[in-house]
Structures are given as structure tokens and as C-alpha cells.
Amino acid sequence: MRIGELAQKSGVSRDTIRFYERNGLITSTDEDSETNSYRNYKDDCLVWLQFFTGAREAGMSVADLRSIVEATAESCDRDLARAVVQRKIEELKERADQIGKVIQFLENALSGSK
Amino acid sequence: MRIGELAQKSGVSRDTIRFYERNGLITSTDEDSETNSYRNYKDDCLVWLQFFTGAREAGMSVADLRSIVEATAESCDRDLARAVVQRKIEELKERADQIGKVIQFLENALSGSK
């Protein structure tokens, strides 16, 4: 599929898709190298983009995402991928904990101000 | 206390404290307006700064923090403050949920790649 379709389906703007691509988060092929230079995306790009959107909301950086994408590439060591992803999971859990603490603080503030 | 002491106690740099102050997160008084223009901070600034640090780690923006600070100011309506803080708590919970989803996705990816 072309970028417009992918953008529409994923809810991620064309510019952002190209930005992600420049940053190694997704890849495309040239759909027809003789006539145009349009990017062509496989269906799994859509899944990735949806993941990226959620992950960004969860506070992961583009660099984080790239390291996951890279580690899980076909060519890569399965154990390495596992380690990288495991590490990111740990970081996410820490962040979730931190959020919990902040919620606590705010709830205390609320009840303390009664 | 002066900015250096506050910085040292809070672990927040002087520059960042001034930055926060410019952005309405904390306030100071002029310790001795005749001789110098040094800022003077009350003890509760330390508590705020510690909260800010945790909240930033949790993904809250400086603007978020400012709205909390403003709403909870003495002069403000108690109910308004409650509403603002409640809203921020909701947002934090949403973020925590989002993190949970991302963790799920990553764990699936891990077990799916076996």
C-alpha cells in the first residue's frame, strides 16, 4: 500500500510516517522503480505504526522504538531481541510505578486539603 | 533558603529551578531588596520540586504541573482545585493503562517469537 492509505488506516500523518522511516522505524520498498519513486508498505507496517502510537503515548522515545525494531529484525539474534525487549518492559514497569506514586501524592493532596 | 541550597537539597539544578520559576511552578521572594536581588525560597518549595521531579518522570508536562500549582493556590476555589487534580489523576491512570497495553504487546511479541 502507498503512504496515503497507510496514513489513513493508521491515523499517523504522512509526514510522521516519513519521519519514522527516516529514523529507521519502518521500511518501504519502491513500488515501481522505473516509473516513480513512491514508497510501498507491507501490511505489517500498519501493525507497527499502531504499536508506535501506543508506545509513544506510554512515553517511549523514537530511539526506544528503533532499538526494538532493530533487535527484532529477522536478521537478528533471537536472544538479543529478547533481552532488549525485556529491558524495555522493565523500564515501562518502572514508569508505571512512578505514575502510581504520583497518583498517590495527588490523592493525598486531595484528601489532605479537606 | 537561597537557590543553591534548594538546588542541592532537591537535586534540581539552579538553572532548572529558575526555569520552573519563570514558568510559574514555584515562587520566591526577594530576600533583601535593598542590598541584593537574591531569590529566597520557603521550605515547601523543596516539597514541590520533589513532586515535580517525580511527576516529570511519570510523563507530566510542565504545563500540567503549572495547572496543578495554579489551581491549588491559596486564592483558588477548593472545588476547582479538586477538579483539576482529579482530572490529572485520570490522565495518569490512562497513561498507566496505556503502559500496560504496551507491556502486553511486547510480552506477546516475546512469547510469539519462540
Place this chain on the structure above:
DNA sequence: AAAAACAATAGACCTTTGTCCACGGTTTGA
């Protein structure tokens, strides 16, 4: 075939969140 819609690239621009620096005053300890 002509217009409308879509795509590519390069580069400018924007916001957020700080950090660093230079320059000039103020305090403080030896």
C-alpha cells in the same frame, strides 16, 4: 488531455524542556 489527487525531497519552522555562557553584582571565609 486536463485537472485533481497523490507522492517525493529538502529544508524551514515550531514547541518543549532544559543547559550553558558571559558579564556583572554580592557574600563570605581566610
Place this chain on the structure above:
DNA sequence: TCAAACCGTGGACAAAGGTCTATTGTTTTT
């Protein structure tokens, strides 16, 4: 008293994450 340590201001700089525009080329639609 004199240097070291501290403080203030203003402004430059930076990195991240996009967004927008201009220009040009390709498809599609009518």
C-alpha cells in the same frame, strides 16, 4: 581586604518529535 563562591539576567544552543511549505513529478479521474 581579596579571592572564592554565589547569585542575577539575558540570550544562545540543543535535542526530540514533529509539522508545514515549496517545488516537482506521477497517477487518476473526468
